[in-house]
Amino acid sequence: MFEHLQRAALATTPTPLEQGPVIGGGARLWVKRDDLTGLGGGGNKARKLEFLCGAALAAEAQALITVGAGQSNHCRMTAAAGARLGLEVHLILSGDEPDEPIGNQLLSMLFGAQLHFTGAAQSHWGELEIARELLTRELSGAGLAPYSIPIGGSTAVGALGYAAAFIELLDQFDTLGIEPSTVVFTSSSGGTHAGLLAGRAAAADAGRGVPGIVAIGVAKGVNIGLPDVADLANQTLDLMGLTDVRIDPADVEVDTRWIGDDYAVPTTAGDNAVRWAATNGGWLCDRTYSGKGLSGALGLAEEGRFANEDIVFIHTGGWPALFAAGGVPA
Numbered sequence: 001m002f003e004h005l006q007r008a009a010l011a012t013t014p015t016p017l018e019q020g021p022v023i024g025g026g027a028r029l030w031v032k033r034d035d036l037t038g039l040g041g042g043g044n045k046a047r048k049l050e051f052l053c054g055a056a057l058a059a060e061a062q063a064l065i066t067v068g069a070g071q072s073n074h075c076r077m078t079a080a081a082g083a084r085l086g087l088e089v090h091l092i093l094s095g096d097e098p099d100e101p102i103g104n105q106l107l108s109m110l111f112g113a114q115l116h117f118t119g120a121a122q123s124h125w126g127e128l129e130i131a132r133e134l135l136t137r138e139l140s141g142a143g144l145a146p147y148s149i150p151i152g153g154s155t156a157v158g159a160l161g162y163a164a165a166f167i168e169l170l171d172q173f174d175t176l177g178i179e180p181s182t183v184v185f186t187s188s189s190g191g192t193h194a195g196l197l198a199g200r201a202a203a204a205d206a207g208r209g210v211p212g213i214v215a216i217g218v219a220k221g222v223n224i225g226l227p228d229v230a231d232l233a234n235q236t237l238d239l240m241g242l243t244d245v246r247i248d249p250a251d252v253e254v255d256t257r258w259i260g261d262d263y264a265v266p267t268t269a270g271d272n273a274v275r276w277a278a279t280n281g282g283w284l285c286d287r288t289y290s291g292k293g294l295s296g297a298l299g300l301a302e303e304g305r306f307a308n309e310d311i312v313f314i315h316t317g318g319w320p321a322l323f324a325a326g327g328v329p330a
Helices: 045-058 073-085 103-110 125-141 156-176 191-205 229-239 268-281 290-302 319-323
Strands: 017-022 028-033 063-068 088-093 114-117 146-149 182-187 212-217 310-315
Touching: 017 156, 017 268, 045 073, 045 146, 045 156, 045 191, 063 073, 063 125, 073 088, 073 103, 073 319, 088 125, 103 114, 103 319, 125 146, 156 191, 156 229, 182 191, 182 290, 191 212, 191 229, 212 290, 268 290, 290 310
Parallel strands: 028 310, 063 088, 063 146, 088 114, 182 212, 182 310
Antiparallel strands: 017 028
16 A cells, blocks of 8 residues: 555654543543654654654655644654755745744754744645745755745645554554554644545545544644645545545545644634643643644533544654744733
C-alpha cells in the first residue's frame, strides 16, 4: 500500500496508545501520542513530512519552503526535517519579526531555518501562500530547486502519513483487544483528516472493522469545507494505488463548534481542556490546536455522543507554543 512510495525516515513510530480516564457519558478515553513522533519536538507533521520530504529528495530538491502562523508547529518540524536531511529551509510566517524568538520560532532558528515574516494576520493564509509562491520562484531562479509545501503539508502526498497512521492505530487496537467506536482529532488544513479517511477506506476495503472519524475544526476554511477533504482523501487513495476505493462524502464529519472567534484565538473551553490534559494525564496541549481539539472530544462526550464506548483522541502535538507569549492559560 505504501511500499512503492518515496519516504524519508523521520518519525519515531509507532507512537504509544495510552489509556486515559473515563470521561462524560462513561466514555473510555484513549490518547494516541502523536506528540511523541520524535522529530524536532514531535507532533503530527512528522508523519506528513516523511512522504513530503521523500518526494523532495526524489526531485533532487536542495531547499524546502513552507508557510504557517507565527507559532506554526508544521514550520518548526519542517525546519527539523531539513536539518536531518541536509536541506536548506525557508519558513514564511504570519506576524512581524519579534525582538527575541520564543517557542516554535526559537526552535526553528536552532534547526537552521531562515524565517521570513510577512506581517499577515494569523488567519490570513492566502497572503502566506502568495508569499510562498513568490519565494519559490525566487529560489528556483537561484538554482536551488526548492520543494514548496502548502500550509500544514496538506497535500495528497502529505496525507499519506495519516493513511499509514490509521493502519498503525488499527494494529494497536488488535494488540490491546479494544474496539473504539470513534477517532477524534483536531483539523485546520484538512490533510490529517484526508489521510485518516483514506486509511479507513483502505482498511475497510481489506475487510477490517473500522471506527468512525470526527474532526474538530479549528480554522474557518476547514469548517466551511475548504479544502474538499473527500477529494483530497481520494487523491491520497490514488497515490496508494487504490483507484477503485472512494470516500463517501457523508463520512466527512467536521464539528465546527469549538473554534471560537477564529484560528489561533484561545477559547475558554480550549483553555479548560489544556488544564484538564495536564492534570489528568500529564499531556501538554497548546491553545491554538490540540487544546481546542481536546475540548471538542470532551464536549462531545459530555453530550453523550460516546456513552460507555472506547474512543481515541489523537494528540497531534504543539507543546512548544506553551512557551510563547500567551501560550499558557491564565
